[in-house]
Amino acid sequence: MENNNKTNTIENARKYGTKLWKKKVRKFLNNKLAVFGLSVVLIYILLMVLAPVVTPWDPLEPNFKVKLAGPSAEHLLGCDSLGRDLFSRVLYGGRTSVLIAVISSLIGSAIGTVLGAIGGYFGGIFDKLLVRLQEIVSCFPQLILVLIVVAFIGTGTWNLIIIFALTGWTGCFRLVRSEFIARKEETYVKVCEAFGMSSVKIMFSQILPAVLTTVIVQLTMNIPGYVMQEAGLSFLGFGVPMTVPTWGTMLNAAKATNILINYPHCWLVPGAAICLFVLAVNFFGDGLRDVMDPRQQ
Amino acid sequence: MAKYIVKRILTMIVMIFVISFVIFVALQNTGVDPVAQSLGVDNYSAETAAAIREKLGLNDPLIVQFFRWWGNIFKGDFGYSIANGYSIKDGVLAKWPATLEITLWALVISTIIGIGVGMLSAFWQNSIIDYLGRAIAVLGNSMPEYFFALVLIQIFSIKLGLLPSAGRIPVEGSRIPNLILPIAALAIPLCGNLMRYTRNTMLDVANQEYVKLARSKGIPEWKVYFKHIFRNSMRPVITILLFRLTILVGGSVAVETVFAWPGVGIVLTQAITASDYPVVMFYTLFMAVMMLSISFLIDLLGAVIDPRVRLEK
Amino acid sequence: MEDKKIILDVKNLNTSFKSDGKLIKIVKDVSFQLEKGRSLAIVGESGCGKSVTVHSVTRLMAKNSVISSDHVIYRKFNEDGTAKEYRIDKMSNYGKEMRSLRGPEISMVFQDPMASLNPVYRVGDQIIEGLLEHNPGMKKDDAMKMAIELLKKLGIPAPEQRVKDYPHQLSGGMKQRIVIAIALICNPELIIADEPTTALDVTIQAQIMELLKKIQVELNKSIILITHNMGLVTEMADDVIVMYMGRIVEKGTLKDIFNAPSHPYTKMLLASVPVLGMAQGQKLTTIPGSTPNPADLTEGCEFADRCPYCTDECRKGRIPGYEVSEGHMVRCRKFAGNKEVD
Numbered sequence: 017m018e019n020n021n022k023t024n025t026i027e028n029a030r031k032y033g034t035k036l037w038k039k040k041v042r043k044f045l046n047n048k049l050a051v052f053g054l055s056v057v058l059i060y061i062l063l064m065v066l067a068p069v070v071t072p073w074d075p076l077e078p079n080f081k082v083k084l085a086g087p088s089a090e091h092l093l094g095c096d097s098l099g100r101d102l103f104s105r106v107l108y109g110g111r112t113s114v115l116i117a118v119i120s121s122l123i124g125s126a127i128g129t130v131l132g133a134i135g136g137y138f139g140g141i142f143d144k145l146l147v148r149l150q151e152i153v154s155c156f157p158q159l160i161l162v163l164i165v166v167a168f169i170g171t172g173t174w175n176l177i178i179i180f181a182l183t184g185w186t187g188c189f190r191l192v193r194s195e196f197i198a199r200k201e202e203t204y205v206k207v208c209e210a211f212g213m214s215s216v217k218i219m220f221s222q223i224l225p226a227v228l229t230t231v232i233v234q235l236t237m238n239i240p241g242y243v244m245q246e247a248g249l250s251f252l253g254f255g256v257p258m259t260v261p262t263w264g265t266m267l268n269a270a271k272a273t274n275i276l277i278n279y280p281h282c283w284l285v286p287g288a289a290i291c292l293f294v295l296a297v298n299f300f301g302d303g304l305r306d307v308m309d310p311r312q313q
Numbered sequence: 314m315a316k317y318i319v320k321r322i323l324t325m326i327v328m329i330f331v332i333s334f335v336i337f338v339a340l341q342n343t344g345v346d347p348v349a350q351s352l353g354v355d356n357y358s359a360e361t362a363a364a365i366r367e368k369l370g371l372n373d374p375l376i377v378q379f380f381r382w383w384g385n386i387f388k389g390d391f392g393y394s395i396a397n398g399y400s401i402k403d404g405v406l407a408k409w410p411a412t413l414e415i416t417l418w419a420l421v422i423s424t425i426i427g428i429g430v431g432m433l434s435a436f437w438q439n440s441i442i443d444y445l446g447r448a449i450a451v452l453g454n455s456m457p458e459y460f461f462a463l464v465l466i467q468i469f470s471i472k473l474g475l476l477p478s479a480g481r482i483p484v485e486g487s488r489i490p491n492l493i494l495p496i497a498a499l500a501i502p503l504c505g506n507l508m509r510y511t512r513n514t515m516l517d518v519a520n521q522e523y524v525k526l527a528r529s530k531g532i533p534e535w536k537v538y539f540k541h542i543f544r545n546s547m548r549p550v551i552t553i554l555l556f557r558l559t560i561l562v563g564g565s566v567a568v569e570t571v572f573a574w575p576g577v578g579i580v581l582t583q584a585i586t587a588s589d590y591p592v593v594m595f596y597t598l599f600m601a602v603m604m605l606s607i608s609f610l611i612d613l614l615g616a617v618i619d620p621r622v623r624l625e626k
Numbered sequence: 627m628e629d630k631k632i633i634l635d636v637k638n639l640n641t642s643f644k645s646d647g648k649l650i651k652i653v654k655d656v657s658f659q660l661e662k663g664r665s666l667a668i669v670g671e672s673g674c675g676k677s678v679t680v681h682s683v684t685r686l687m688a689k690n691s692v693i694s695s696d697h698v699i700y701r702k703f704n705e706d707g708t709a710k711e712y713r714i715d716k717m718s719n720y721g722k723e724m725r726s727l728r729g730p731e732i733s734m735v736f737q738d739p740m741a742s743l744n745p746v747y748r749v750g751d752q753i754i755e756g757l758l759e760h761n762p763g764m765k766k767d768d769a770m771k772m773a774i775e776l777l778k779k780l781g782i783p784a785p786e787q788r789v790k791d792y793p794h795q796l797s798g799g800m801k802q803r804i805v806i807a808i809a810l811i812c813n814p815e816l817i818i819a820d821e822p823t824t825a826l827d828v829t830i831q832a833q834i835m836e837l838l839k840k841i842q843v844e845l846n847k848s849i850i851l852i853t854h855n856m857g858l859v860t861e862m863a864d865d866v867i868v869m870y871m872g873r874i875v876e877k878g879t880l881k882d883i884f885n886a887p888s889h890p891y892t893k894m895l896l897a898s899v900p901v902l903g904m905a906q907g908q909k910l911t912t913i914p915g916s917t918p919n920p921a922d923l924t925e926g927c928e929f930a931d932r933c934p935y936c937t938d939e940c941r942k943g944r945i946p947g948y949e950v951s952e953g954h955m956v957r958c959r960k961f962a963g964n965k966e967v968d
Contacts, residue, residue, distance in 0.1 A: 148324075152332060155604040157563025160581070167585045167593045168339050244457045248567050251459055252582055270463050271570075280467050287460040294455035438689070522741035525686055526808065529736075530756030531728030534720045544746055620792040621745055 040307045050303020056296035064110045073101035075108040075261050084279050094281045096269060102285045109261035110289065116173065116262070117242035120180035125235040127181060128188025129227075133219050135189070136196025146189070154186040158241070159248055166254045173256045176249065180242055188234050195227045229308040236301040240294040247290055263290050321612070325605045332601045336594050337379050391595050396587035401595050405580055411481055412569070412576030415492065416561045419499035423557070427504045428550065431511025436538065438516065446512065450505030459567035462498035466571070469494060479573040495572045499564055503557055510553060514546040521545070548619050554611055559604065633703070633816055633848050634660040634683070637696040641675075641682045644690040652678045654872045657968065660865075662703060662815070665842055665849040667863035667880075669856065669895070675872035676852045677737075680818050684732055685719045702731060702815070729756040733809040735819040735838075739802035739826070743793035749804045750789025753777075757811050776807050780837060799830035806837065817842070818850045823858070835862060856899040860884065868892045871928035874947075878954035888956040890933050927959070935960055 044050055063070055073091070079099035087094045093102040135143035153161065165179045199205060200223070208218045243263070249255035250264025251271075258265050263286045270276045270283035366372055370381060385392065391401040434443035470478035476490050477483060483491055518524065519542050527541045566578035573579075577596065584592035641653040653675045660666050668676045682693045698714040712731075717724040736742045744752060753776070754769035761769075770789060777785035780803050793801060802822065809817055819838060823831035839862055842849045851862050859866060859880070866883040868876040868891065876889040887893045897911040915932040926941035927933070933940070939959050947968030948961035955967050 148328065152328060152601075155559065155608055156600060157559040157561075157604075159563035159566055160600060163566070163581060163585055164336070164593065164597050167588070167590075240455065248457055248459065251457075252567060252570060254582075254585065267460065276463065276466065277471050283460075283463055284467075287457075287463065290457065290460065291452075291455050295451065298451065298455055520688075522736055522738055523744040526734070526736055526742045526805070527744065527755070528686055528720065529684065529728055529734040530759060530808065531725040531730070532755065532759045533725065536759075537720075541744055545744065619746055621794045 044303055044307045047303040047306065049299040050306075053296040053299030053301075053303065056292065057300055060110065060114070060293055060296070064107050064114065067104070067107040067111070071101065071104040071107060073104040075100060075105040076259075084275075084282070086281060093285045096266070096282050097272070097275060097279075102266075102282070105261045105266055106263070106285060106289050109263050109266055109286070110293070112173070112256065112260060112262045113243055113246055113264065113290075114239075114293070116177055116180070116246050116256075117239045120177050120184060120242045121235050121238040123177065123181035124184035124238065125188045125231055128185035128190075129192045129224075129231050131185065132189040132192030133196055133224060133227075136193035137200055137215065137219050137223070139197075143193075146193075150186045150189055153183060158183060159245060162245060162249060163252075163254060166249070171254050171257070173260065176246065176255055180245065184238060184242065187238065188231060191230055191234055192227055195230060196223060199223050199226065233301065233305045233308055236297065236304055240297045240301075243290060243294055243297075247286075318613075321609055325609060328605060329598070329601055333383070333594075333598050334379060336597050337382065338375065341375060341378075341590075392591040394584070394589050394592050396584070396589040396592075401592055405577060405592060405595055405599070408575060408577045408580050411574060412562075412565055412578060415495045415499060415568070415574065415576070416558075416565050418492065418496045419503065419561055420558060422496065423500040423503040423507060424554070426500075427507025428511050430504070431508040432515060432538075432543070434508065434512045435515035435519070435542075443512070446505075446508045449501075450509040453502035453505030456502055457567070458498055458502055458564040459571050461502055462494070462568050462571040465494050465498055481575055495568055495574055498568050498571070499561055502564075503560060507550070507553070507557065511546065511550055514549050515542055518542045518545045544618065548615050551611055551614055551618065558607060562600070631661050632659045632699075633662040633701050634850075635697065635699040635701070636683060637698070639679065639682055639695040639698065640693070641678050641687070642692045643688075644692065649692065652872050653682060656869075656872075656874055658867055658874065658877060660816070660848055660850065662701075662848055663842075663846045664864040665839075665851060665862055666865045666867065667851045667853060667859040668867045668869060669853060669859055670869035671854055671895075674869045676869050677820055678872075679869070680734075680820060680850060680852060683714065684728065684734060684818065685714065685717065685724055686734070687719070700727060700731065700816070726760070729812040729814065730760050731814055732816045732818065733812065733814040735802075735805055735809045735817065735822045737821040737824055739798055739805050742805045743801055745793055748790055748792055749796070750774075753789070753804065753807050753811055756808065760812055773807065773811060776811060777803070780807055780810075781833075798826050799833065802826060802830075802834055803837075806834070810841065814847070816848045816850070818852075820852045821854070822851075824853075824855075831858075838862070856896060868895065873928060873957065874955075875929065875958070876954075876956045878950070882951065882954035886950065886954070888950050888954070888961065889929075889958050890935055890960075891929050892956075927957075 071092075077100065079095070081099060082091060082095045083099040084097055085091060085095045085099070091101050091103065093106065095101055096105065131146055135146045156164075161183045162179050165183065166175070169175050169179070196219075205218060205222060208222050213222070246255055246262060247264035247267055250262055251267045253268065255264050256262055258268065266286035267283050267290075275282050370378060373381070382392070389402070391405075393400055394404055397404075430442065430446045434440070434446045437443060466478045469476045476494050478494070481491055482488060524537060524541050527537050532540075565576065566581060568574070569576045569578035570582065580592065581596050583589070584596065636659070637657045639653055639656040640651065642649045642651045644650075656675075656679055658666070668679065670676050678687075678691075681687050682691075682695075683698055685693070687693065693715075695715045700712040700714055702710045702712065704710070712723070712727060714724070714727070743749065750770055750773055753773040754766065757769045757772065758764055758766065773789055774785045777788060782788055782800065782803055788796070788800070788804075793804075796804065802825075806822075817838070822838070823834050826834065835858060838849065838851075841847060849862070851858070853859060863880050865879055866877065867874055868883065868889065870891050876883065876887070876892045883892060884896070887896055891913075894911060894913045898913060913932060925943060927936075927945045930936045930940045937959065939962075945957050945959060946966045947955040947957045948964040949967045950956050950961060950964065957968070
């Protein structure tokens with residue numbers, strides 16, 4: 017009888033778990049903007065992954081016969097000043113742009129989470145130092161901070177990722193730190209402490225899983241910022257080398273007056289690609305936040 | 314309160330000192346030889362380089378150079394650009410008015426529009442204004458300023474021919490047309506966030522018990538909104554002012570490039586290209602001082618609005 | 627009851643909330659009358675609609691609410707014995723007429739004193755805000771003198787200093803006295819106290835309630851007290867209304883309700899209150915089941931699912947109110963033999 021009851025409880029809990037999960041999925045699907053965002057992001061990813069299948073053109077192969085050509089059946093979005101197919105460049109360039117953003121966001125969030133966990137859980141002088149450091153980093157305009165770091169370590173794809181991660185950990189740090197400060201007072205943590213569980217184990221196996229949804233949402237919401245920053249830096253000429261196609265290096269074409277005035281499609285295409293992608297990720301992230309973490313607004 | 318202010322100022326000074334030291338050390342270790350850079354390949358010889366080093370004191374220990382640099386700053390000597398030899402005082406400081414002109418105008422305009430429309434959308438929740446404001450907020454959030462700037466140029470300068478696309482001072486006539494596009498490019502993307510934030514904060518505050526109590530006194534609705542809801546919404550809104558200012562100053566670098574606007578943003582990009590350390594360093598320091606001071610001012614402003622902060626700290 | 631002594635007359639009040647495109651009924655066909663100089667307690671568990679009832683009367687409701695009624699009448703009695711009737715149900719929520727009643731005629735004390743005061747203004751200014759609003763031309767200094775006078779009467783030490791304090795500088799009990807001062811400053815005839823002491827500790831609770839009772843008796847004011855604390859009801863109320871799921875299930879004088887509780891819900895509610903001097907080993911009963919979701923309800927008696935006497939009749943149609951004795955109404959089929967009064 018007793019045993020039976022127990023299995024029942026576990027089963028109920030499991031059922032409730034699935035029910036909660038289903039409820040969350042339903043809530044997400046009810047949010048039209050979030051579903052739109054997710055669909056657009058998925059289409060982007062699909063097109064970028066399948067780029068060799070989707071487009072026959074090499075993003076790097078110049079063809080002066082179609083220099084600055086407008087959109088046509090052959091070249092869907094037209095060609096740039098060297099006659100390279102813009103649609104192909106948007107797809108291949110998007111791979112680099114999005115990868116840079118995603119990797120930077122992952123590394124930055126990881127740094128922020130670990131530092132936030134340590135600072136929030138232990139407090140003390142180390143926490144105070146971290147908070148000050150965070151204050152300094154986040155009081156600078158992000159783009160200017162990145163430019164300054166570029167001045168130190170130079171440009172390049174990997175340098176860019178390192179710079180983004182080094183300058184972009186503060187949001188995650190603040191969130192995780194405040195969550196840890198709040199949660200370390202909760203009974204379940206006190207119970208773990210009373211049982212003699214090690215601090216590291218409490219932090220990473222007891223508190224962190226509860227905070228992880230917040231981190232995932234923050235990580236998603238950071239991606240659009242990085243996409244825009246990569247584009248901004250490459251636009252200014254401090255991002256990835258001009259030979260690598262990204263949305264930013266493509267936008268850089270607009271710096272030539274002739275193209276700016278007479279061939280707007282050259283810069284409108286990558287610009288629009290950025291806007292739509294950023295918009296979609298923002299919608300998706302907002303929906304994700306509503307579902308996973310309704311307290312954060 | 315006085316104690317709090319003194320403490321804040323002291324922390325600020327320490328922070329600025331630390332920032333400047335980190336930058337100073339880092340810039341010395343970039344691996345680029347500024348002397349060689351400034352001489353260029355044609356004029357370079359080991360002797361001249363050594364002479365210049367000696368003259369500039371580049372052979373002294375790092376810490377001596379660091380304090381000499383600070384000492385000079387207190388004397389009003391900010392050093393010279395090693396790329397072009399111009400005095401930083403004239404070269405960088407002289408560019409600030411141009412940058413401040415567009416950023417401050419953009420700040421003022423976007424604040425007025427943002428808070429105004431935000432209030433209206435809170436007052437008329439789910440009306441056309443509300444939906445429009447939210448749509449602009451979303452679009453403004455997903456558009457880089459410089460791309461928006463390019464679109465503005467395409468529409469207003471090239472297609473319609475209404476406004477100049479570049480420069481600060483026109484050959485003849487009023488300067489105002491030159492200002493419109495750069496300011497719009499900076500201000501409009503920024504309005505949206507503030508609108509959304511003001512709206513949500515006001516709706517939050519409107520649900521507070523004390524607003525109900527105010528209504529139960531029988532005072533008219535406009536007083537409820539201005540005295541009780543608006544004032545309490547302003548503190549969180551002011552806190553994001555700094556945040557907005559950093560976005561603005563960051564955005565101005567790219568926008569200045571697009572509009573060939575002769576501000577510090579362009580100086581910075583040129584200095585980075587040329588590995589012009591003293592200029593980068595001075596710019597960074599100036600930025601740090603400015604941003605920290607502003608965050609301090611915003612805290613003070615918050616304290617003026619909210620007695621809880623004013624009396625406790 | 628003579629009509630002219632009735633200060634508040636509510637007939638068939640209904641309030642619903644719009645949520646996800648659905649209308650959820652929170653208050654259903656509530657009717658009651660309050661005599662001048664008496665105090666009425668509205669009791670029931672949380673979520674039974676007692677707060678919404680009084681907020682619907684004073685029209686301080688959220689935008690997504692829909693209020694309807696046959697009438698809600700407030701009577702203002704003049705010194706010469708005549709009375710002026712105000713049809714509150716015909717007024718707009720924040721219109722001039724309704725606002726002229728709020729403060730000088732009807733005032734409210736809210737549940738949570740911590741949240742009831744605006745954090746950015748001095749409490750003195752908050753007290754006199756209503757006074758200045760309803761007495762145009764009054765000088766701020768004079769108003770402040772009146773506020774200080776009132777605070778003295780409410781037992782606040784050093785009121786001259788207190789009016790210059792901000793809310794966060796005061797204790798919970800002190801804040802609630804300030805909230806009461808805000809309610810009293812315009813000398814209203816009807817005071818509505820919505821669980822005024824739930825957020826305070828027990829000793830302060832007693833002080834605040836004594837204060838309210840004293841004001842009511844000495845100044846011949848009328849009070850509506852909303853509470854789920856049966857102990858308070860016995861100390862404070864002349865009349866009692868018991869609500870369950872938005873409906874009045876029983877109403878009568880204090881004696882009627884406590885000496886002859888008739889509705890099964892009232893009986894259970896009283897049995898679940900600890901009483902000082904209760905025999906050792908005597909158990910407190912709990913009411914089985916839990917409050918149903920207001921969105922799920924269909925017809926019949928709302929209490930049917932939790933009621934030991936429930937019959938098939940209880941699940942059909944509208945349950946009328948029956949008279950147990952004069953002025954004592956109960957909404958329960960068990961009394962179907964008695965006269966229908968509602």
